[in-house]
């Protein structure tokens with residue numbers, strides 16, 4: 001393993017952030033996986049799993065069992081991790097401009113296409129190698145005027161040329177779940193089975209360009225752009241929600257890291273015969289059918305359903321207790337499915353999203369992810 005330290009654009013005099021990348025394996029010896037933790041900054045279970053992965057990958061590398069390259073970014077958002085207001089961590093949004101750290105990643109398709117014009121041939125593997133180089137170069141040349149724009153540029157540059165991109169997050173209170181792109185549904189189901197995911201949410205396009213989609217979407221777009229030149233499969237990318245904010249546990253972190261290592265083994269980055277795939281705990285569902293359960297009024301939230309439990313349509317998910325009248329208004333699930341996440345606070349405002357259900361009946365359009 002060799003660590004690399006990247007200096008980010010300075011926010012001002014005396015203000016310095018660095019991004020650390022841990023490189024395992026040998027570049028060029030096989031497929032590449034990029035794994036980053038806590039893009040929303042205060043997602044501590046993701047950072048713990050990254051540390052467990054660091055140990056497991058170091059042992060595999062020392063034993064000569066790595067066939068490709070793994071880039072592990074154990075703290076993907078040092079800028080956000082430095083944000084505190086009145087003693088409370090403020091992840092998720094950049095305090096400078098209010099933008100979500102996991103939105104607005106550049107589409108490097110056009111930049112890569114310009115670099116690839118006239119260079120592709122008939123060999124899919126050779127074409128894929130050229131595409132990877134072009135994608136990384138296009139990301140490298142993105143403009144960056146703030147430390148966070150520079151961070152996003154570096155993260156995309158490091159990941160966009162990879163075969164596998166795993167973006168490790170967590171939700172507020174949640175069961176293990178993941179987001180992936182519809183064309184890679186079979187791989188997402190395999191990965192979900194290894195992780196014990198209780199929801200696998202698929203979308204062609206979620207809206208607002210989250211990191212995982214910025215890595216996977218250039219491949220089909222470039223294949224459309226150059227239809228006469230075949231490409232290999234491209235990039236599988238997934239956003240992994242490692243349960244809830246408070247779910248830091250050594251045994252769970254070791255188990256999650258082992259599941260990721262097993263996934264890398266199945267995709268040629270770690271030596272050895274894969275273990276039998278455990279049975280999947282869920283069928284994949286469409287992100288467009290994920291139900292945001294919303295509160296009708298201001299009040300105290302009393303949940304009736306825990307993350308990972310199945311609800312039927314019409315079942316009460318929670319009560320919202322009005323603190324002036326004492327009246328408890330039940331909030332009913334519209335969809336049958338697994339309640340895979342809920343808020344960690346217990347105070348709701350009218351229209352606030354208090355839980356999410358992996359359903360099958362809704363057909364939402366527009367921006368499918370929360371703010």
Ligand SMILES: [Zn+2]
Nearest residue numbers: 040043169170
């Ligand atoms: Zn997140």
